[in-house]
Amino acid sequence: MxxxxxxxxxxxxxxxxxxxxxxxxxxxxxxxxxxxxxxxxxxxxxxxxxxxxxxxxxxTAHLTHALDSRFFELERLHGEKGARIAAESHSAAIEKIEEIVKRENIGCDYQRLDGYLFCPPGESTQILEREMAAAHRAGLDAVEMVSRAPVGSFDTGPALRFPRQAQFHPxxxxxxxxxxxxxxxxxxxxxxxxxxxxxxxxxxxxxxxxxxxxxxxxxxxxxxxxxxRLIIHTKQAAYRTYVIGATVPAGSVPKGLYWDTADPYHYVRVQPLDRGDVLIIGGEDHKTGQANDADARYLRLEQWARARFPMIEAIPHRWSGQVMEPVDxxxxxxxxxxxxxxxxxxxxxxxxxxxxxxxxxxxxxxxxxxxxxxxxxxxxxxxKTLGAAKEFAAQNLNVAARYLENVTGGIPQDPSTLLPGTGAVIRRGLKKAAVYRDDAGELHEFSAVCPHLSCLLSWNAAEKSWDCPCHGSRFDRHGHVLNGPAISDLED
Ligand SMILES: Cc1cc2nc3c(=O)[nH]c(=O)nc-3n(C[C@H](O)[C@H](O)[C@H](O)COP(=O)(O)OP(=O)(O)OC[C@H]3O[C@@H](n4cnc5c(N)ncnc54)[C@H](O)[C@@H]3O)c2cc1C
Ligand code: FES
The missing domain is CATH 3.50.50.60 (FAD/NAD(P)-binding domain)
Structure with missing residues (x-):
């Protein structure tokens, strides 16, 4: 934002x-x-x-009870009662924000609007039927199937409409x-x-x-x-997610929250500004520290957006952030x-x-x-969510695989070959160093071992940070901790 x-x-x-x-x-x-x-x-x-x-x-500040986890999945993992409480608590959260906005008289562009969930082209829309039935059982009776989301510039195909969601300027x-x-x-x-x-x-x-x-x-x-230190970190995983902000003529995209069911999914909304609107489009998520191709991801987001919203004038904004995904x-x-x-x-x-x-x-x-x-x-x-045993095992196997990198990871590169503004994990015998060359040409070197639980860090060229593929800790180019669970900086 x-x-x-x-x-x-x-x-x-x-x-x-x-x-x-x-x-x-x-x-x-x-x-x-x-x-x-x-x-x-x-x-x-x-x-x-x-x-x-x-x-x-x-x-990107969608306020919604249409959760990232599908209601039919929540039912499987937490029972019908759990799915109902999830729906109820997120609806109550939107009400609470509205109550606070009114009580404190906050001007933050808060508004109610509808959300639409649709499938990528060519994919079966059965998932929408399943989700609608589960949303109804979760108490969201007003969720309905419509023939398409109300976007004129492309046909979403059948969509689930979640009425009375909201957005604001956080x-x-x-x-x-x-x-x-x-x-x-x-x-x-x-x-x-x-x-x-x-x-x-x-x-x-x-x-x-x-x-x-x-x-x-x-x-x-x-x-x-x-x-x-450990318990919660075995039950969730850190993901990077990417966003672009495109200028569009005011009113050219109807206000709404839009999500597809792709994996990773795209999320879209319109933020009105003084001059025109900004269309905020996100997606392209990956596990933190397990990809270093942000430019390609931004490009794919742009292509996806331009194909659907030809009224896009320019894309002056882009950023990424981190979300924590629980296994259940x-x-x-x-x-x-x-x-x-x-x-x-x-x-x-x-x-x-x-x-x-x-x-x-x-x-x-x-x-x-x-x-x-x-x-x-x-x-x-x-x-303890018994139904999530598979997801729990997959997450922790992924982490275990990352530990192997402590032995095999890093490249036997001579730091003198590093270009200004770039970094790399460099192997020195059994030791691994996180080496960054600043724009003035000076080298900054730290231990490439994460101070949380000793995974080997990766270089994130887009953010110029050192990211941990195990539980998502991040450190700036000078080794200062940016995201936990690590609580301390990288060692020199
Ligand atoms: C790109 C992106 C798009 C998103 N879109 C949506 C959306 O549309 N709708 C939605 O509901 N959610 C969305 N999310 C998720 C949502 O933004 C986050 O889950 C939420 O902001 C997290 O809030 P938080 O207060 O828990 O954490 P944060 O906002 O991260 O706050 C944590 C704070 O703790 C501080 N901190 C950390 N370690 C220490 C320490 N050792 N000492 C002192 N302070 C410390 C940090 O400085 C930070 O300020 C999105 C997230 C991203 C990244
Ligand atoms: S080892 Fe846990 S975040 Fe790095």
Whole structure:
């Protein structure tokens, strides 16, 4: 999403105490913090970047209960009741955003609109019939089959219409939410990297500057948990996803949320701007650290978009981001497994993190306040989903294969051959070095071993980052950690 004016906050420069410390200032962290502050708790939010500098900054902001995981799959994995709760909780999240927008009088282009799911050309549309039946059983009675989505420029073929979905400008929304949070006494510290957390009484959050926040409860809203070393990371996988933003004449593409059933799928919506509209098109996902061909992916996205939307004038925007895919199709929201009772986490929201982040705020604030929440069991991070054994095994076999790279990976390249602005993992006997040559020609060298659980990193030429193929940690070209689960920088 295009940048918007977000408030600036100081670094943590002394020890602090609060009822709740929330780590992460994306939609999940800020919504949780805001709702807790509304309940009367004193809350501190910490973030290692500026406000909203994680994946929420990169989102395409479809607000939908038409989840990435098909309802018939959710039924298989979590039963009819689980699928119903998933539908109900995401619908409630959209309602909650709407309630907050009205209550805080937020101008964030929020609007209700319909979503359409359709098949790629030539593919059987049986999947739509199956999904419609499962969506009805999940309580989404208004979902219906239409002969095509209302896009004039191409025929989608039969489509499932999900009425009353929504879209908004997430940065405008969160800027206002932050101000409301502060008005309720909430405190925010940015550029404050959390280096360790410990549950207990009090729970402690340690930061790089040496200062500590003591709190009665901790919420880790870091997109992927940086406190859980292993358990959750065996149950989800990190994917890169790619987006282009195309200018189109105002009104030339009807407002709506559009998704196909391809794997990986395409996702499209229209963002109105002052002059014309921007058509936001995403897709081309791959496992983090397991492909380094972003230019080809952007090109395929562009070709896909131009073939369907000939009114595209120019494509001035492109970006990528990271989503966490749970093996059993649902996010993990609740108490951190095998930890103290007062440590909570929010992760695994696939491409539905706007609604997951919001429902997580509702769920976690209930858990902290000791209120009953009927969604808690479904999203419990300790759950074991028997039906997902195959997906679990596939994910962990994929990780195991990546460990082999520690022996075989890297190229026996002479770093002097590296061009400015490029990087490579270079083999030196049994050791592997992550070597980057900056634009001025200087070499920067680090260990190519991920500090999380020792997988071999890969170079990501598009983002100029070192990406871990095992659980998705990422590091900038200078070795600073960008995405967890790693909590520390690369070793020199
Ligand atoms: C390209 C793209 C398109 C998407 N489209 C959609 C969509 O249309 N609809 C939808 O619902 N979802 C979408 N998603 C998913 C959604 O954007 C994310 O799931 C959601 O933004 C995650 O929010 P979060 O608050 O959990 O994490 P983030 O926004 O990533 O926030 C986590 C924060 O934690 C901080 N942090 C991490 N580690 C530390 C540490 N050690 N110390 C201190 N702070 C730390 C980070 O700096 C960051 O600010 C999309 C995602 C991407 C990448
Ligand atoms: S993220 Fe787990 S080993 Fe790198």
């Amino acid at each position: 295009a940048s918007s004016t977000l408030p600036l906050f100081p670094k943590l420069l002394q020890n602090e105490t609060a009822d709740v410390c929330v780590v992460g200032s994306g939609i999940a962290g800020l919504t949780t913090a805001y709702l807790l502050a509304r309940d009367g708790y004193s809350v501190i939010v910490l973030d290692d970047g500026p406000l909203v500098s994680g994946e929420t900054e990169r989102t 940065l405008k929304y969160l800027a206002a939410l932050t101000i409301a949070f502060q008005r309720q006494g909430g405190r925010i510290f940015t550029n404050t990297h959390v280096t360790g957390v410990e549950g207990g009484e009090p729970a402690r959050v340690e930061t790089k500057g040496g200062y500590v926040v003591n709190a009665k409860a901790l919420v880790m809203a870091t997109n992927t948990p940086v406190n859980d 199709g649902l996010a993990f929201i609740g108490r951190n497994p095998m930890d103290q009772e007062n440590v909570y986490l929010i992760t695994g929201h696939s491409g539905n993190g706007m609604t997951y982040g919001t429902l997580a705020g509702m769920l976690i604030s209930d858990l902290i306040a000791g209120r009953e929440n009927r969604w808690a069991a479904l999203y419990d991070p300790t759950r």
